[in-house]
Amino acid sequence: MFHALVAIKQVPDTTNIRIDPVTGNLVREGVPAIMNPYDAHALAAAVEWKRKLNGRVTVVSMGPNSFITTIREAIELGADRGILVSDRKFAGADTLATSYVLAEVIRAIHEQDPLDLIFFGKQAIDGDTAQVGPGVAVRLDMPIVTYAVAIRAVDLDDATVVVERKTERWTEVVETPLPALLTCEKDIAEIPFAPLPDLIRSLRYEPEVWTMDGPITFDTEMIGVRGSPTIVYQMGTPPLPEPxxxxxxxxxxxxxxxxxxxxxxxxxxxxxxxxxxxx
Amino acid sequence: MTTRRFWVFLEQELGHVHPVSWELLGVARVLASQVAEEAAAAGDEVVVEGVLLGHQVRAIAEMAIGYGADRVYLMDDPVLEHYRNCPFYMGIEAIATKYEPEVFLIGATTLGRDLAGAIATSLGTGLTADCTKLEMGDVKGASQKLLLATRPAFGGNIMATIVCRRHRPQMSSVRPRVFPAPAYDPEARGEIVEESLDVTEEGARACILEFIHAKEDTVDIEYSDVIVSGGRGLGGPDGFALIKELADAMGGVVGSSRPCVDAGWISYAHQVGQSGKTVRPKVYVAAGISGALQHKVGMQNSDFIIAINNDPNAPIFEVADVGIIGDLYEVIPAMIKEIKARKEAQA
Structure with a gap:
């Protein structure tokens, strides 16, 4: 049976970010938190293929407890199982440490219940790095197709997927063996209206919470600030140009x-x- | 004596070099010069080196020397004819492990972004995306200068400077047009070192079945000399007809701010700004664009900026060389007329 996993992130709606004119600091209060839009489209694609192939969708999100609302939203959109990966010790992770934690979680899920496709958004709108998806693929030693705009075919017998990916120059039609990781553009699928049963289920859904205490173990050298080679050295407001x-x-x-x-x-x-x- | 290597990934597809490769060679040369004194005192050598993967692309390696590479590592193999993630990252992982570069710069293109995250993870090092400023600087507690990689965060509202203290290489991706291209020196001398790829066609784990070339809307705004961009002040999608008319008169292309793209007035290929393209044309016209930070970070390096806006307090005027306060639907037609008249007067 087809099993897809979608990695989702909760982000501040960056179109609404304001800077305090007096202090120059970021105003976080009142900024709505949303599911990263690219992840939402990736999830829609996973759910679409789950319905075509009669399968299941698992979502994973790494972050604080407040991310539970985003996992519930994913259930509403058709995910079957939601896992929140949350521990204070993960805090301060850069993309390398984040990809480590996500890869360990995905590996454990894959061992329990083999995965065919792993979906990421092409990037998160709060960081715009586009680094975690490729990082996870390398750690899992899986092929990756970035900037996916359409899934043409999933063949579970042959264990292949045919994906269209859009680059700056052209669109490539790529065939790659399963399991594979895709990072998705919004074109990958339209976000559907949630069917009523999914909506009702989501309201009461309690995601599993995975922490440093279990169910899997993480190498403490690889997580959080310790596992992050990069640090923020300085922050400042951009220099004002000459008017x-x-x-x-x-x-x-x-x-x-x-x-x-x-x-x-x-x-x-x-x-x-x-x-x-x-x- | 050790060799401090400043590396640049030389991006090419089907033998066409992406100009960001030359821009990065220019930056790498500047970074190398910033450690020259420190290296000389320690008896170290500092070199700028290019990394080139592909099939039958030796001519590009030779060009790279003219753009400032002291040495180019060339991996030429039929498996590398078209870009694919696995063979490219594995090939680069092998050469990076062999030569241990100190700094590694990659263009933040679709290809470069696909590749950079994979390389950084396989080498277990830090990578800073979309840097707008790079400098080798002193960091407290470090025995050598480190790469200070500055990038916009939170929609350009804050600039964050990132360092990678202990892991090597210190990797950064940089968008096209953030830095100017260096001059080409046909007299420059350098070395091409051939490396072999240890990945088979099977190991590429991806087969490109087809290339589809877009028919419509293949605007290339990044390298245009003139860009005329429209914003929300156009009032609707039809306003882009006037923008196009001005762009045509000036021999330029049409750009857009993010809200117009989000509203579906024009395609993403036209979007200028942090979530779109970074541009540095000779002339940039911003019509009906208020000038959100995320737009400004994408165009403020243009040589000459003309802003047209109804609102005298629009932030776009802060970066404009000339700000015209007025109705764009009155100003632009007059401007088109004036340009045509001047053109005729010359002919």
Whole structure:
């Protein structure tokens, strides 16, 4: 039977992030937490194939207890089993340490109940690194297809999957052996409306919580701050650029504003480029 | 004496080099020069080296020397003809284990991002994504200068400087156009060292069945000299017709801010900003774009920026060389007319 796993992350809705104008600090209060949008689409794809192949979907999320709401949301969207991987000792993990913990969890699930496909979003919108998916694939020694935009076929007998991946240059149609890891673009699947039974189930769903105390063991040298080769050395606000010169077309007229613009362009040596005469 | 190696991944597909490879050779040279004094005092050698994988791509290795590589490690094998994750990361893992580079830079392209996370994990080292500033600097407690890798976090609202203290190489990915390309020196001399790949076709674990080339909307905004971008101030998708008209008059391409892409007014390929493309054209026109930080980090390195906005307090004016306060639907048609008139006057 088809078994897919989806790694999901809860993220602050970065489109809503504000900076305190006085302190320059990030304002976290009131910023809604959402399921990372790419993960939501990846989950939708996993659920779509679960229905086609009559299988199961397990979701895994690593983070604090507040991530339970996101796991419930995944159940609502059609996941069967949710696991929260949570321990204070995991805190401060960079992408290397995160990929270690996730890989150990996925390995344990795979040993219990073999996986065919593992889904990640192409990146999380709060960090934008796109590093954890490839890291997990390397640790599990599984083939990876990044930037997946469509799954054409899953053949469980031949143990292969055919995926379209979109790069900057073209779209590649790639066949790769199962089990495989995919990192997904939003195009991979539309997020469906939750069927009522899933919705009801999600309300009361209590995910399993995996910690340092079990059910699996983690190498303490590989987790959290200790297992993270990178550290944040400094934080600062971006340097303020030199403000340019403004002219009001309303007050001084459009002609004057344009004359000013072309004069400035000439001074900057880009006038020829501007009038489409660049060599 | 030890050799301190500053490495750059030379990205190519079907023999076409991605220009980010040259941009990174330029950065690596600057980083190498920042440790020159310290290395000389210790009797160490400092070198900039390229890493090139592919099939029949030796000509690219020679070009890399002209762009500043002292040495290029060339892995030429039919298995490497098309980029695939497994053979590429395994090949690079082998050479990196052999030569132990101190710093390793990779372009933050779709290919580079696919590769960088895999290499960093296989080497068990740290990787900082999408750096906008790189510097070799003193860090308390470190015996040598370390790579200070600065990247925007939280939508560009904060700049975080990341260091990788003990693990090597110190890896960073950098987007195209964040740094300028160095000049090509045809007289430059360097060495090409051939390495062999220990992965078979079977071991590639992926078979590319087909390449589909997009028919529509294959705009390449990253390397255009002129970009005219529209924002929410356009009021709707139809506004991009006017943006296109100005872009055409200027011989440029159409860009967009993120809200327009999110709203479906224009495709993602046009998006400028932290979650889109980083650009540094000679001329950048921002029309109806308020100037959210995440947009500014993607375009503030442009040579000349013209902002057109109704709101005199729009943050876009902070990065603009010229800010025109006014209605873009009045200003742009007048600008198109003016450009055409000047063009005719020249002809």
């Amino acid at each position: 340019g010169e403004k002219i009001s077309a309303r007050e001084e007229g459009i002609e004057a504003a344009l004359a000013f613009t072309f004069k400035k362009a000439q001074e900057a040596g880009v006038l020829q480029t501007m009038i489409g005469g660049a060599q």
